[in-house]
Amino acid sequence: MTLLRSLALFGAAALLEIGGAWLVWQGVREHRGWAWIGAGVIALGLYGLVATLQPDANFGRILAAYGGVFVAGSLAWGMVVDGFRPDRWDVTGALLCLVGVAVIMYAPRPDA
Template sequence: MLVLRSIALFVLAAFAEIGGAWLVWQGVREHRGWIWIGAGMIALGLYGFVATLQPDANFGRILAAYGGVFVAGSLAWGMVADGYRPDRFDIAGALICLAGVAVIMYAPRG
């Protein structure tokens, strides 16, 4: 159950951080304005809060593992929001990152 909770929190954190960064990007690069930038900043703050809800109490471990989730999530966000088409190397890299997440977060520790 803790693993499922952890995975759900990683997905929620990815949605908040990647979505927040995307909103800021849209506000600045696509000239959509301060409302988009402000919404992005709120989402980025929410990401920081969600990360604290992970069952593991080690900041470095959580952020290191989240890095892998961020890589895969960013590619997925690009596909959905911007029509990005990852190539086989993008997909292979994302899978390697997710394998790293599994080792960092869920390997048995003594």
């Protein structure tokens, strides 16, 4: 159950952070206005809250692992929302990042 909760939290955090950054991007770069920027700022704040709900108590570990989720999630977001088509190196890099996430977060530790 803890693993599933952790994975769900990483997914929620990715949606909030990537979505929030995308909303700010749309507000500024695509001239959609302050409402988009404000919604993005709120989503980014909620991302920070969701990250605190991870079962592991180590801030550095959580954020380091989330970095890998962010890499893969950003490519996926670009595919779904912006029509981006990653090349094999994008996919390879994202998979390497996700392996890193698994090692950082879920490797057995003597103190766990």
